[in-house]
Amino acid sequence: MLFVCVLLQGFALVLGRARGLSRRGRAEEKALALLKHWLSPAQLAQYQDHRHFEVTGCHSGKRYRIRQTHQMNVDELDEQGLRTVAWCFGPEGALPIGDIMLAQKIALENDEQAALAVANRGNPHQISPRFG
């Protein structure tokens, strides 16, 4: 009897985790679909090829690359397209990555100074080169 109870509890735990993962997966899919809908054709092509896209800051005219990762995912680029600064900012709360990337795009394209005023500035050389 005890064995059956333990077995059932284990099954419920696994099922609960699977449902949680499935919910998160659906949230990620939904957010990425929204992001793609709001990207320009050029940004969408970049995103589909590389899982990142570039935006132009509305105040400075600088280019930024927004990568599909949660930490330090906004690169400020120089004229050669090389990262000069890594920025970290995003909307409060546990949002899916697509929502975070869309909020970053909208912020940089419409109110760059306000976005960078709250952002943390990182060392561009401390980030894995595979994201460069």
Next chain:
Amino acid sequence: MAKQIVMNATGDTRHEFNPEDAAAVAEAAMRFKELTGTGFTAAVRRGAGASELVRHFDPAADETVFFPRLRGG
């Protein structure tokens, strides 16, 4: 139908309303005020890839997205 899209942990919650329906527009305007009043930023989609931040409810906007206040990561 016009759409208000509020980002959250499920991806987002969508509220559709008929811009010809005065009661629905009033409800959408109230939602806009509540969300921006609690720190959400509102942006309207202006064609492919273009957007505009809005501080006041625009009943003519087809699609408005709301995202929570930005902070450093």
